[in-house]
Amino acid sequence: MSDLSASETRGYEPTLGDYFALLKPRVMSLVVFTALVGLLVAPVSMHPVEAAIAILCIAVGAGASGALNMWWDADIDAAMRRTAKRPIPSGRVAPGEALGLGLALSGFSVVLLGLAANWMAAAILAFTIFFYAVVYSMWLKRSTPQNIVIGGAAGAFPPLLGWVCATGSMSVEAWLMFALIFMWTPPHFWALALFVKTDYGDAGVPMLTETHGRRVTRIHVLGYTLLLVPVAVAIGFTSIGGPLYLALSVVLNARFLWGAVQVWRRDEGAAEGDSYATEKGLFRQSLWYLFLHFGALLAEASLAPFGLGGW
Known part of the structure; x- marks a missing residue:
């Protein structure tokens, strides 16, 4: 945990933007989108x-998780170039303030969700926050190279959570949406x-690249992509899928699998020679991959009332 103290932030008054940055808004946007899709494709409609x-x-629960993660990981963030300017390591927000904000938002979001939707959804949200802040951030991230695999469950819950908000129950479709993000x-x-x-x-994070080497990491990228493809395509044959989703998924997965094969075939000399262009390309492709899959599910649900979406 970070050894930054409140005195290090003295002389600077945190802004609303500093506190908002603690909530990891980019991650929150993906959480909100996938949760919204899960809610809208569910067979039961909620009052607007x-x-x-x-x-x-x-969204608030996701932000609370982000604040708690930044509080605990401030020492790691300070050592990494791409995270050193975050609010806590840069000294703009004191660690105690981030902890207080995360705890307050956690309680608020869970209780309000229980009152607005149902208590099963509230329980899942509470578990998701706990899993990300405690199981992943405090334990897995610093102890095992499989941190990303197991910890990925926290980011996979939002569409299932949206579904449970609407229906009060779980289903194969909800778990397949969970599995799509989990395997991605x-x-x-x-x-x-x-x-x-x-x-x-x-x-000092035991990422797979550091503990087992880059060749093993490339093999794992391909291996998990091979596991991802059937999950993504299978959704197309469920009640929330349809011809539009299925066609798009086949194309996206063919491209993504080919990209993973290219990453697997590369050696470090070639990767360093072109500044990891292929690896960066697969990463960019992965961002569009998830957005387009959930966008296609939303499109199927939107077209269904007109007899155009779904099977």
Whole structure:
């Protein structure tokens, strides 16, 4: 945990933007989008006001997780170039303030979600916050190279959570959306680790690239992509899928698999020679991959009332 003290922030008054940065807004945007899709593709409709409150609670809960993660990981963030300017390591926000904000937002989001949607959804949100802040941040991240694999569950819960907000129950479709994000997370982050290799080593994080080497990491990228493809395509044959989703998924997965094969075939000499262009390309592709899959599910649900979406 960071040894930064409140005295180090003396002389600077944190702004609203500093506190907002603690919530990891970029991560929050993906959480909100996938949770919204999970809610909208569910077979039960929520009242618009209740749905809006539910999504707000999920967003706030995700932000709370981010604040708690930044509080605990301040020492790691300070050692990594791409995170050194975050609010705590840069001295703009005191660690205690981040902890207080994270705890307050956690309690607020869980209780309000229980009142606005149902208590099963509230329990899942509470577990998600706990899993990300405690199981992943405090334990897995610093203890095992499989941190990304197991910790990926925290980021995979939002669509399932949206579904439970609407239905009060779980289903195969909800768990497949969960599995889509869960299986996507390892190749997404390991592709990133391949071209920001020095950051994790400097921070002492046991990323797979540091503990088992870059060749093993490339094999894992391909292996998890092979596991991801059938999950993504299988959703197309469920009640929330349809011909539009299935066609798009086949194309996206063919491209993503080919990109993973290219990363697997590369050696370090070739990668360094072109500044990891292939690895960066797979990482960029992974961002669009998830957005387009969930966008296609949303499109299927939107077209269904007109007899155009779904099977």
